[in-house]
Amino acid sequence: xxxxxxxxxxxxxxxxxxxxxxxxxxxxxxxxxxxxxxxxxxxxxxxxxxxxxxxxxxxxxxxxxxxxxxxxxxxxxxxxxxxxxxxxxxxxxxxxxxxxxxxxxxx
Amino acid sequence: xxxxxxxxxxxxxxxxxxxxxxxxxxxxxxxxxxxxxxxxxxxxxxxxxxxxxxxxxxxxxxxxxxxxxxxxxxxxxxxxxxxxxxxxxxxxxxxxxxxxxxxxxxxxxxxxxxxxxxxx
Numbered sequence: 010x011x012x013x014x015x016x017x018x019x020x021x022x023x024x025x026x027x028x029x030x031x032x033x034x035x036x037x038x039x040x041x042x043x044x045x046x047x048x049x050x051x052x053x054x055x056x057x058x059x060x061x062x063x064x065x066x067x068x069x070x071x072x073x074x075x076x077x078x079x080x081x082x083x084x085x086x087x088x089x090x091x092x093x094x095x096x097x098x099x100x101x102x103x104x105x106x107x108x109x110x111x112x113x114x115x116x
Numbered sequence: 117x118x119x120x121x122x123x124x125x126x127x128x129x130x131x132x133x134x135x136x137x138x139x140x141x142x143x144x145x146x147x148x149x150x151x152x153x154x155x156x157x158x159x160x161x162x163x164x165x166x167x168x169x170x171x172x173x174x175x176x177x178x179x180x181x182x183x184x185x186x187x188x189x190x191x192x193x194x195x196x197x198x199x200x201x202x203x204x205x206x207x208x209x210x211x212x213x214x215x216x217x218x219x220x221x222x223x224x225x226x227x228x229x230x231x232x233x234x235x236x
Binding site: 041043045047051052053054055058059064096098100103104105106107108109110 | 151153160161162163166175176177178211216219220221222223224225226227228229
């Protein structure tokens with residue numbers, strides 16, 4: 010199975026800050042990497058697919074990038090509504106696997 | 117708009133079975149692969165199963181193999197998962213999710229989830 014190692018597990022930042030979350034795959038997954046946002050008690054919401062493509066309706070302050078097996082989700086100009094847990098997921102091969110999640114808190 | 121509505125959750129005793137359903141609307145269901153994903157209380161997301169648009173290809177997580185069966189009825193726009201021999205470890209919120217067109221197995225839309233509690 011492909012392991013997805015996500016870091017940090019939590020972070021606290023201020024409104025307007027730039028936040029970066031990293032996900033490392035245990036083997037090559039091309040760009041078959043997605044990012045999801047989940048707020049407490051809610052279903053996940055899809056943010057990014059193919060490592061850097063925004064899902065429809067997602068604000069452009071969210072962006073994704075890749076470098077080999079390392080993938081990054083960046084939130085520019087952090088907003089209060091961005092307080093949530095973020096997950097990466099590889100869909101290069103079955104079983105699909107998720108990172109452990111990063112909880113983003115607004116100071 | 118795309119809507120996925122899960123149902124069938126509840127409280128079930130260990131060893132018993134449960135069937136979850138996902139009603140799809142707002143898109144051409146018969147052209148979309150679908151997934152089931154679950155989330156145990158306070159834990160992360162766990163992928164469970166995938167079914168191709170026509171039902172011919174199915175994949176399972178190790179935790180689901182032999183106990184869970186994913187199926188679909190394209191005439192009714194519904195996705196199901198039959199869960200047998202349930203244990204307390206199966207306690208979770210279960211989500212259905214749509215495969216985004218052109219991404220092989222990537223997800224774009226999620227249902228709101230249905231809660232399953234396995235307890236005696």
